Amino acid sequence: MKQNNIILNGVAASAGVAVGKVFLLEEDVFSYSKSEITPDKIESEILRLENAIEKTREELESNKNELNKVLGKNYAKIADAHLLILKDSMIRDRVIDMIKKGNNVEYSVHKVVADLSKTFDLIDDEYFRERKHDLLNVAKKVLRNLLGKTKKTLSDLEEDSIIVAKNLTPADTVTMRENLVKGFVTEIGGKTSHTALVAQGLEIPAVVGLKDITHKVKQGMTIIVDGNLGLVILEPSEETIANYEREYEIQITNRRELEKLKDLPAVTLDGKEVVLGANIENSEEVKSALKHGANAIGLYRSEFMFLSRTTMPTEEEHFQSYSKVAKMMMPYDVIIRTIDLGGDKIAKLGLMDVAREENPFMGLRAIRFCLKYPEIFKAQLKGILRASVYGKLKIMYPMISRVSEIQEANKILEQAKKELIQEGKPFKNDIEVGVMIEVPSAAIISDLIAKEVDFLSIGTNDLIQYTMAVDRVNADVAHLYTPMHPAILRLLKQIIDSAHEAGKDVGMCGEMAGDPAYTIVLLGLGLDEFSMSAVQIPKVKKIIRTVTRQKAKNLVDNLLKCYTIKEFDTVMKKFKYM
């Protein structure tokens, strides 16, 4: 057998990988011809159309029930849309018109649908353009019923297969689970096609948009679907197959394990529990945070509120969005980071005129901006304070670089409280206030800062950039951005130790917190709270549950002795196999 590893690039429509045998779902080929009918046949021809539509309606109804049962109401609406297409007067009237002009019904349906689908091709928006396939799917069913062909199903499948087809209807995709299909590949469709959405819901790996694939494969041949990278590999070598089979096994085990973890605590083998929180930008993300087992919002980026608008958000708007999140997250903590925008961004948004800066990254940003424009800051603080009665909110100031900034910010906070008392609006007086440690100067004086606040949260993205003087978006120096650097490790240790000495909790909301590669290091350093993008939570939790605090501390002790990044790697590897 030839082994060539022919790699074809398509669109990654649903994540996961699979190795399997091709089940080629051949296109229904309808042999219908254009013929003219005599006026006395018109009525019977229209009746044939009505019958075919009725039969198709029954099929779609049963399909709808199936979708409802397997995937729920939202997916069943896809079938509702198809039912409406079926009885759409725009199509029906045109078909009947054509029949009355003496065309046979098959040709009439074909012509009307073909013309309409050409109109869809002219649409710029990809989503709406793709709806052409919904129309074609329905038309195909009607034509099949007109010609009296029996419906081809996937029930003939005997072993786990990879379906290869020109196009798959959502109905086809639903029957897949019952038949344990391992993956599918289609010629048509994009990431937003209904078929792709259903595949994602069922967690079946899928690659779509692979032109001509039905002509490149043969029934029963072994292929690989890589829904992560959007690849299909034909004639894979034994080595490639072995690699993908390993990845498949890992994928299955991981999925099962991570699902089991959702409701378990993030606790070490020796019983130390840490908080795993999610970073969010708006209230819509709270659902996903909870779904992945978040026990806090460790970072609510309030900047989202300032986007797509022409005026500054009002106190009331701040209040509305924070109280919503506070309620949804009860009984867990929600840390709201106050405005972290730079003046440049605010000017760009057209919210107000701010002088142009040579180096905005080190310019009038975050707390500096807030202290210069206290009214904007106060509106946000009042919004947070009022929302605090609806849950467990905490305030966090970003980009602090000296103690006096905290004191000035707190003065504005006190003023905000005073005003609320005068206005008779309730708030929680003992709301906790913390700061982000993301500027090296703040890290170095973290012992002083810790005395002024209720908690610290380390923003590693900026802390590393500022400490190393590396812009990680600049390709020429990005390799110098390394979280595992003796300087960073020492800084982190210093911050965490001084917070603990002052009896304060310390969290981390940079990307480092969500990277499983650093979980044990951070645990060993004594971090109390990890906040990350929601999908990372189960992965980090899994690691936390496999170690003891002592073992993590030992790792950190060994790392602290390292001189170079290469030595770090050696210590980390050694730990892994211990």
Place this chain on the structure above:
Amino acid sequence: MKEKKVKIINKAGLHARAAVPVVNLASKFSSTIQIIKDDSIVDAKSIMGLLLLAASCGTELLIRATGEDEELAIQELEQLFNSGFGEE
């Protein structure tokens, strides 16, 4: 004849599943109901027509109803559009 301007506010726009309740609601009325976007005029009772409008989030549309129950039709359709079809 009654007319009313509405705006698509849900993120995904007037997509296939969102068009379902519009067609169903419009079909309850005896009035002729049209949805107008720029130069395109489509029948609110036709899902194909609605999809061909390709109305994404932020698009402004005009609802036009002509018939006995035009007032109620406009009122209820406006409500549906303003609810974002029950989506975010």
